[in-house]
Amino acid sequence: MTYRGFGYVVDSCPLNKTEFITAATRLNCSVDKYGRSQYTCVPNEDRSALVEFCYRKIVAFYQKGHCLVTTGNGTLDQISCHHFITGCPEDNFRGTGLYKFSACSRINTEKQCFYADPSCPNTAKFNTFDPSTTVDFLNTTTNTTMKMLTRQLSVLEVKNRAL
Known part of the structure; x- marks a missing residue:
């Protein structure tokens, strides 16, 4: 499905260099004046959709602690991800390396949030910085609720033993 005349809605973004090159080739993306692929998927x-497109500007460096999103006209904007459970870029990065930060492209389109955001509901499986490691994450609300229930149960068991 096309997206606002500049991109395509996709189910997932590339998670490694091979997938990145394949997607860039499929879209026939060119390179910027420095020879960097202009393929982008964010x-x-x-956060209601993932959009892949050929970025029409020079592929830039982006600040650590941020993910990228596309605005309605095909430009890129940085948003903070410091609060993510994991997967937020710890170093400045080029747009061509977005596949290294899968947490920045794993979104809950229904709730319009990043799965790595502790306030995002649902369970998600996604790769962290090490693409060979798949980690299950439950959202913090669920984890916190389970911890509270476990503590309450422990308190009740201690009280029952005292009786």
């Missing part, structure tokens, strides 16, 4: 600004 969430849209309201």
Whole structure:
């Protein structure tokens, strides 16, 4: 499905260099004046879809602690990911290396949030910085609720033993 005349809605973004090259070739993306592929795959600004497209500008460096989203006209915007459970870029990065930060492209389109955001509901499986490691994450709300229930149960068991 096309997205606002500049990209395509996809189910997932590339998770490694091979997938990145394949997607760039499929879209027939060119390179910028420095020879870097202009292929890009990021969430849209309201995190309701993943959008892949050929970025029409020079592929830039982006700040650590940020993910990228696309605005309605095909430009890229940085948003903070410091609060992510894991997967937030710890170093400055080029747009051509987005596949290294899968947490920045794993979104809950229904709730319009990043799965790595502790406030995002649902369970997600996604790769962290080490693409060979798949990690299950439950959202913090669920984890916190389970911890509270476990503590309450322990308190009740201690009280029952005292009786």
